[in-house]
Amino acid sequence: MNTLLMERHNRRKTVADALGMSFSRVRALRRLAAGPIPLxxxxxxxxxxxxxxxxxxxxxxxxxxxxxVANPADRRSKLVRLTEEGRAAAARATDIMSVPPDALLDLDPEDIEALDRIVAKLLR
Incomplete structure (x- = not known):
């Protein structure tokens, strides 16, 4: 799985290139997409x-x-939130990161069901 996802299907460079920024900035965008939070x-x-x-x-x-922006719960601190453009960039990043590897898309439906069962067991 590691070889498939991290070596053959590493979307980090793809998403960083698409957004014109380092992957650490992309990670921050995606975490801020849930809503404003303190630094x-x-x-x-x-x-x-x-x-x-x-x-x-x-x-x-x-x-x-x-x-x-000002933190309504604590006037001494600030919250970081995405702008409209930032939300669009975060959504684009999520779209890019969510594309499954071609090898996974090429599997038979039965193999995908088996993989789903295995992953579900691993996540318990």
């Missing part, structure tokens, strides 16, 4: 440190994809 929470969701996440958010803001 610290974004850093936690991305598994990165807050200073690096600040660099990413600064770049997204410069590109017009995100903005910082």
């Amino acid at each position: 610290r929470e974004l850093a936690e969701r991305m598994g990165s440190d807050p200073p690096y996440t600040t660099v990413i958010v600064d770049d997204l803001v410069r590109r017009g994809l995100a903005e910082r």
